[in-house]
Amino acid sequence: MTTDYLLSRLSIQQIASAFIVLFAVIDVLGSTPIFINLKEQGRPVNAWKATLISTILLVTFFYLGDAMLRLFNVDIESFAVAGSFVIFLMSLEMILDIEIFKNSGPIKEATLVPVVFPLIAGAGSFTTLLSLRAEYAQINILLGLLLNMIFVFVVLKATEKVERVISKSTIYLLRKFFGIILLAISVRLFTANLSSLLHNFNAVP
Secondary structure, X not given: OOHHHHHHHOOHHHHHHHHHHHHHHHOOOOOHHHHHXXXXXXXXXXXXXXXXXXXXXXXXXXXXXXXXXXXXXXXXXXXXXXXXHHHHHHHHHHHHOOOOOOOOXXXXXXXHHHHHHHHHOOHHHHHHHHHHHOOOOHHHHHHHHHHHHHHHHHHHHXXXXXXXXXXXXXXXXXXXXXXXXXXXXXXXXXXXXXXXXXXXXXXXX
C-alpha cells in the first residue's frame, strides 16, 4: 500500500469509533483494582512488557486472524456476527455485574496472565478487532488500537495514582456506561453483517 492510499483511507471518525470500541472491550480502567490487588499479592506488573506483548499479539491476530478464518472457510461477515454475540455477553457482564468468561488457567505469572491475557489481549479484543475489519479501514483500526495501547501503558505505569484520581465509584459508573455502549455496538454489528450475509446468500444462484 502506498502512503497516498493510506492517507486517503484515514478517517478521524473511524479512528475515534475504533478507539472507543476497543477502550470499552479492554476496559483497563475497570481492571485497575485487579492490578492493585496483584501488586499487594507480590505479583507486580511490568507495564512495558505487558503493553508490548499485548500490542504484538493483537496486531499479529489482526493480520493473521483473517487467514485463519479462510483456513476454516469462514468469511469476515460470519465472524463479525459471531463476534457480536461475544461482545453482547461481555456487555452483560459489565451491566449486570455477573461473570460469564472465567479464567481458570494454571499460569500464575501476573504480567502475562491475567494482565496480557485475558484482560488486555483476550478473546474479546481479538473478536472485536476482526469484527471491526468488516466496517472500518485497517489503518484506522490500527491507529485506534495504538492509542489504546498508549493509554493501557499509562494506566499500568501509574495504577495507584489512577485509582486515587478516579474513584472506585467513578470506575464502576464508567464500566456500566461502556457496558451499554458495547451492547449497542453488538446489536449494530449483528444487524449490519447479518444483512450482508443474507444478501450474499440470496445472490447465490
